[in-house]
Amino acid sequence: MRYLREGVVSIHFAGIDLGSTMTKIVILDEDEQIKASVVYHTGAEHRRLANKVMEEALSKAGLSIDDISFVMATGYGRINVPFADRQITELSCHARGVASFFPSVHLAIDIGGQDAKGLKIRDGKLLDFVMSDKCAAGTGRFLEVISASLGLKVEDLGDISLRSTQKISVSSTCTVFAQQEVIKHLSAGVPLEDVIAGLHDAIAGRTARMVNRLKIEPDVVFTGGVAKNIGVVKAMEENLRCPVLVPEEPLLSGAIGAALLGKEHVLKALARGETIQTGKRRLEEATFFQ
Amino acid sequence: MAEPSRGLLRAQEIYQDRSKRALELQQQGKKIMGYLCIYPVPEMMTALDIVPYRIFGDMREPITKADAYMPTVNCAFLRSCLDLGLKERYSFLDGIVTSHICDVGSSLSGLWNYAVKTPFSHHIDTPHTLHDTALVQERGLLPDYQKALEKFAGRKMMTENLREAIRVHNEQRALVRELYELKKQDPPLISGVETIRVIKAIQSILADEGNELLREVINEVKERSDGPQIKSARLLVWGSILDDTALPEMIESLDANIVMDDTCVGSRPYFNDVEITSDLMDGLAQHYLMDIKCPRTFRTRDYYDVRKDYMKDLEFRFSYLSDYVRDWKANGVIMESLRYCDTHGYEVAGVRDYLDSLGIPSIYLEHDYTEGALAPLRTRVQGFLEIIS
Numbered sequence: 001m002r003y004l005r006e007g008v009v010s011i012h013f014a015g016i017d018l019g020s021t022m023t024k025i026v027i028l029d030e031d032e033q034i035k036a037s038v039v040y041h042t043g044a045e046h047r048r049l050a051n052k053v054m055e056e057a058l059s060k061a062g063l064s065i066d067d068i069s070f071v072m073a074t075g076y077g078r079i080n081v082p083f084a085d086r087q088i089t090e091l092s093c094h095a096r097g098v099a100s101f102f103p104s105v106h107l108a109i110d111i112g113g114q115d116a117k118g119l120k121i122r123d124g125k126l127l128d129f130v131m132s133d134k135c136a137a138g139t140g141r142f143l144e145v146i147s148a149s150l151g152l153k154v155e156d157l158g159d160i161s162l163r164s165t166q167k168i169s170v171s172s173t174c175t176v177f178a179q180q181e182v183i184k185h186l187s188a189g190v191p192l193e194d195v196i197a198g199l200h201d202a203i204a205g206r207t208a209r210m211v212n213r214l215k216i217e218p219d220v221v222f223t224g225g226v227a228k229n230i231g232v233v234k235a236m237e238e239n240l241r242c243p244v245l246v247p248e249e250p251l252l253s254g255a256i257g258a259a260l261l262g263k264e265h266v267l268k269a270l271a272r273g274e275t276i277q278t279g280k281r282r283l284e285e286a287t288f289f290q
Numbered sequence: 291m292a293e294p295s296r297g298l299l300r301a302q303e304i305y306q307d308r309s310k311r312a313l314e315l316q317q318q319g320k321k322i323m324g325y326l327c328i329y330p331v332p333e334m335m336t337a338l339d340i341v342p343y344r345i346f347g348d349m350r351e352p353i354t355k356a357d358a359y360m361p362t363v364n365c366a367f368l369r370s371c372l373d374l375g376l377k378e379r380y381s382f383l384d385g386i387v388t389s390h391i392c393d394v395g396s397s398l399s400g401l402w403n404y405a406v407k408t409p410f411s412h413h414i415d416t417p418h419t420l421h422d423t424a425l426v427q428e429r430g431l432l433p434d435y436q437k438a439l440e441k442f443a444g445r446k447m448m449t450e451n452l453r454e455a456i457r458v459h460n461e462q463r464a465l466v467r468e469l470y471e472l473k474k475q476d477p478p479l480i481s482g483v484e485t486i487r488v489i490k491a492i493q494s495i496l497a498d499e500g501n502e503l504l505r506e507v508i509n510e511v512k513e514r515s516d517g518p519q520i521k522s523a524r525l526l527v528w529g530s531i532l533d534d535t536a537l538p539e540m541i542e543s544l545d546a547n548i549v550m551d552d553t554c555v556g557s558r559p560y561f562n563d564v565e566i567t568s569d570l571m572d573g574l575a576q577h578y579l580m581d582i583k584c585p586r587t588f589r590t591r592d593y594y595d596v597r598k599d600y601m602k603d604l605e606f607r608f609s610y611l612s613d614y615v616r617d618w619k620a621n622g623v624i625m626e627s628l629r630y631c632d633t634h635g636y637e638v639a640g641v642r643d644y645l646d647s648l649g650i651p652s653i654y655l656e657h658d659y660t661e662g663a664l665a666p667l668r669t670r671v672q673g674f675l676e677i678i679s
Contacts, residue, residue, distance in 0.1 A: 091673035126677055
């Protein structure tokens with residue numbers, strides 16, 4: 001294969017999505033099959049974590065770093081991946097990743113730990129996007145804070161909300177004010193499931209208003225950590241008034257998209273007869289301040 | 291890295307230490323007049339040998355004192371201006387002229403008088419529409435302003451001096467346009483960051499000194515070999531005040547050159563000359579009310595006709611932007627606005643609809659007038675560039 005560097009004996013593409021809350025890495029083989037994936041909480045030490053998740057993913061896949069043909073980094077911390085060959089935004093990567101699962105996608109919604117994104121996609125290409133503001137209202141962080149204040153696990157919120165018979169209306173998705181509203185409703189004797197269903201509805205409503213500018217048109221795909229919450233998925237369907245598709249592993253769409261875009265980058269460069277620019281391949285311990 | 295050329299270096303020095311030249315001129319006996327926004331007719335100051343010195347904020351300085359006077363939901367640029375006034379960063383000013391740029395800007399005028407207490411102040415109640423009566427009002431405001439300036443300067447404004455001042459300022463406009471012509475090439479001969487430094491510099495010194503600086507910069511950028519490189523995107527930036535290079539630096543650190551702008555520390559004050567009319571005040575009133583295309587002026591001449599047709603209205607208000615896109619070969623537009631700048635914020639929908647109607651890709655960035663808050667915008671800009679490139 002012409003695009004193998006000297007000494008490389010297999011063809012694999014890695015995508016690493018260093019998000020504000022979670023770091024995800026995926027290694028794809030030549031046939032775009034997932035050989036390994038790893039998900040970690042991001043924390044503060046981006047560069048060290050990037051090395052760690054790569055080492056773990058390589059170990060799972062039974063590969064060495066030299067087996068990776070190209071590493072594409074994305075996400076909030078994409079510039080903090082020392083071994084990346086190229087960086088590209090999570091907007092393009094999510095679009096590419098989602099289109100690989102659902103080629104007919106027209107609108108992708110990704111709600112992560114700190115922001116929400118709407119992506120308008122046609123024929124697998126990103127045409128336009130909207131993003132939430134820097135406030136974390138209506139994101140995964142919002143649910144984490146509320147669940148912590150209620151003494152619940154965030155992963156249990158979805159199932160609890162499904163028991164709701166009369167969800168309440170939460171007028172604010174500001175984390176601070178919504179907490180006050182939750183306490184007020186619980187003090188008034190409103191069942192917990194109705195309060196949580198109301199919170200999910202508030203997130204979905206806020207997101208639906210945000211993505212409305214892109215024109216809501218099926219297929220709609222929902223990704224990101226919040227897409228694991230069945231309560232938010234259902235609320236999203238109600239607010240968007242259309243079915244919402246969720247990939248099997250909604251956290252990985254950005255990393256998968258990054259790996260696929262890495263592969264496309266390599267193939268395009270080779271088609272043009274260009275040399276592929278890759279970064280240094282050696283994984284090394286990085287300090288926080290490097 | 292090559293040495294910066296002399297004109298650009300001087301512009302950068304003035305940009306970084308704006309008051310230095312003003313203080314030198316003050317030592318020589320000249321009076322320094324601060325002015326807020328571009329509407330206080332600096333030609334009239336120049337005609338009286340007063341140094342026009344535009345008031346800016348400082349996005350790298352946290353706002354700490356102004357919050358006692360202005361709510362935090364007011365535009366951060368104006369809050370920053372007041373904050374700097376309260377911190378005595380403008381204590382050298384002999385006077386200040388404000389205008390009704392917007393409601394908050396107008397309020398700032400009173401607050402400045404109350405809390406900063408610059409020795410002289412004057413407020414021009416500039417109207418906000420292009421109606422004939424508005425032009426009459428703007429024209430009617432200028433004699434009072436003239437009298438106030440004459441009292442401040444201690445001398446009469448002679449017609450020939452005003453005519454000469456208009457000529458000098460028109461020369462400056464022509465030089466700025468000549469500089470912008472050099473941005474039509476690919477790569478542009480001067481970057482967006484450098485352009486802001488130059489424009490801010492000329493708004494900090496005497497008009498004829500500014501013209502000399504512009505001539506130096508034009509000659510130097512034509513000859514240098516270390517200018518901007520070709521990049522995938524050529525951008526037009528439209529929006530509210532950018533008096534710091536931080537946002538353009540972020541944009542130009544990506545795969546993009548800013549080749550044209552419609553901002554007031556940019557092309558906006560310079561793309562139309564003041565007409566030399568038989569009564570010079572007529573030309574000044576016409577220019578400052580009608581010719582400057584800032585959203586602070588509601589630019590619909592015939593409300594009851596044009597407003598019936600939305601696209602016709604957009605064409606009337608924004609067709610110059612499509613000219614900019616065509617002539618400077620921009621392949622994308624960044625619309626930027628300071629948070630809580632209502633005048634620009636309300637205009638965004640119209641600008642976007644107009645650009646959409648022409649198939650010109652655009653993105654809207656709202657920012658907080660703080661350097662650190664620009665980081666999250668990087669992803670949006672980079673995502674936009676990935677789409678258009």
